[in-house]
Amino acid sequence: MTWFTSAETAAMHRAIAIAASPDAPAGPNPRVGCVILSAAGRVLAEGHHRGAGTAHAEVDALAHLAASGISAYGTTAVVTLEPCNHYGRTGPCAQALLDAGVTDVIYAQDDPTTQARGGAAALAAAGVHVRSGLCADEAAQLNRAWLLAVTTGRPMVTWKLAATLDGRIAAADTTSRWITPPAARHDAHRLRRQCDAIMVGTGTALADDPALTIRDEAGQPAPPHLQPLRVVVGSRPIPSTAQVLADDNHLLLPDHDPHAVLAVLASREIRHVLLEGGPTLAAAFLRAGVVDEVVAYVAPALLGAGPAAVADFGVSTIADIVRLRHPRVQVLGEGDDLAIRLAGDPDPGGPERTAHPSPPSTTTPRRIADVHRNC
Numbered sequence: 001m002t003w004f005t006s007a008e009t010a011a012m013h014r015a016i017a018i019a020a021s022p023d024a025p026a027g028p029n030p031r032v033g034c035v036i037l038s039a040a041g042r043v044l045a046e047g048h049h050r051g052a053g054t055a056h057a058e059v060d061a062l063a064h065l066a067a068s069g070i071s072a073y074g075t076t077a078v079v080t081l082e083p084c085n086h087y088g089r090t091g092p093c094a095q096a097l098l099d100a101g102v103t104d105v106i107y108a109q110d111d112p113t114t115q116a117r118g119g120a121a122a123l124a125a126a127g128v129h130v131r132s133g134l135c136a137d138e139a140a141q142l143n144r145a146w147l148l149a150v151t152t153g154r155p156m157v158t159w160k161l162a163a164t165l166d167g168r169i170a171a172a173d174t175t176s177r178w179i180t181p182p183a184a185r186h187d188a189h190r191l192r193r194q195c196d197a198i199m200v201g202t203g204t205a206l207a208d209d210p211a212l213t214i215r216d217e218a219g220q221p222a223p224p225h226l227q228p229l230r231v232v233v234g235s236r237p238i239p240s241t242a243q244v245l246a247d248d249n250h251l252l253l254p255d256h257d258p259h260a261v262l263a264v265l266a267s268r269e270i271r272h273v274l275l276e277g278g279p280t281l282a283a284a285f286l287r288a289g290v291v292d293e294v295v296a297y298v299a300p301a302l303l304g305a306g307p308a309a310v311a312d313f314g315v316s317t318i319a320d321i322v323r324l325r326h327p328r329v330q331v332l333g334e335g336d337d338l339a340i341r342l343a344g345d346p347d348p349g350g351p352e353r354t355a356h357p358s359p360p361s362t363t364t365p366r367r368i369a370d371v372h373r374n375c
């Protein structure tokens with residue numbers, strides 16, 4: 001059994017928090033944070049990864065430590081992911097920790113990739129005291145999309161919908177903006193920010209002419225390098241004036257096979273795709289068993305007619321109902337302008353679905369004197 005001190009546990013909480021900083025954009029790499037502790041458990045420096053091609057968290061933290069004139073000799077590096085052991089866009093972190101003189105390394109979870117794993121073994125072989133598993137569930141949740149993508153070979157799919165109380169996503173004449181109030185739409189833009197691609201079917205592209213961009217609460221778009229790839233699936237042509245075609249950061253995929261669509265996105269290092277409808281495309285992805293998460297914004301409103309949130313995807317009897325696991329509920333907005341955000345992971349119960357990292361438990365951390373086994 002591995003034990004951790006309260007200072008080490010607090011450092012790991014901090015490392016997870018900084019790994020999720022707003023300047024750590026979605027992209028091909030995992031989110032990683034690192035905190036460096038003195039032998040007495042005092043925080044000396046911290047760092048995090050800011051996306052592909054930039055310094056890894058350990059190197060960022062070591063650079064901050066060096067900048068403050070403190071030697072890394074005899075320190076403990078607390079990292080959210082096993083230090084890498086390869087030359088990718090940057091050098092191996094295991095070697096950087098060794099070169100700096102770090103004597104203890106604690107990491108939350110193993111790196112599952114064949115290219116980068118092995119840092120723990122390399123460090124241990126060089127005499128570094130290595131421990132792992134601290135806050136492993138929280139760290140896995142932080143990188144849920146990345147872990148799913150690198151272990152399954154396809155991007156994680158989050159299906160987002162905005163529906164009325166009677167489960168409709170548009171009126172009978174196909175108009176749908178807006179069903180949900182501003183607070184819910186702002187939340188949807190925060191969701192877009194976590195994804196590398198936003199995808200709709202041609203039906204939605206033709207009916208709504210969506211922009212599919214990340215915008216702030218004042219409607220200002222995020223800088224181009226932070227905008228996700230816009231993807232339209234289907235064979236019908238889209239008018240050249242369509243907003244999704246506004247710049248080169250888009251992809252038109254005539255293929256109807258969700259697996260083929262995801263394979264194309266995976267080849268472009270897309271780790272997390274937001275499926276924003278409509279009901280026909282969502283049904284195809286559900287039927288194919290490739291929806292990993294559903295985020296539904298439900299407004300206190302009624303339409304009585306118009307398309308349902310999702311088309312028929314093969315459920316004909318109640319025994320086959322698709323329930324959401326780990327459901328999470330939030331109220332957004334207030335007064336007449338509120339909406340419910342209901343999120344969860346579809347569980348068709350079929351054997352074809354693979355196990356994915358679960359969200360962290362909501363139980364209070366267990367404390368025994370000054371030592372902790374986990375978060």
Ligand SMILES: NC(=O)C1=CN([C@@H]2O[C@H](COP(=O)(O)OP(=O)(O)OC[C@H]3O[C@@H](n4cnc5c(N)ncnc54)[C@H](OP(=O)(O)O)[C@@H]3O)[C@@H](O)[C@H]2O)C=CC1
Pocket residue numbers: 160161162163168169170174175176179200201202203204205207208233234235236237255256257258276277278279280281282284307
């Ligand atoms: N409130 C909300 O959250 C949302 C509402 N909407 C509303 O939904 C309506 C549009 O719905 P819908 O027409 O269903 O739009 P979709 O975006 O689901 O597009 C449907 C099209 O997707 C293409 N397609 C790709 N793969 C498949 C597949 N495996 N099976 C079938 N079709 C596939 C087909 O295009 P092709 O024929 O060109 O090959 C099909 O016609 C609009 O009124 C819009 O406002 C849309 C999104 C979200």
Ligand SMILES: Nc1c(N[C@@H]2O[C@H](COP(=O)(O)O)[C@@H](O)[C@H]2O)[nH]c(=O)[nH]c1=O
Pocket residue numbers: 161162176177178179180184185188200204208209210211212213276277297
């Ligand atoms: N109607 C509706 C939504 N609709 C979704 O938003 C898309 C428009 O994106 P954009 O042009 O970038 O603002 C649209 O095509 C559809 O996918 N979303 C919501 O949060 N609430 C709503 O009431």
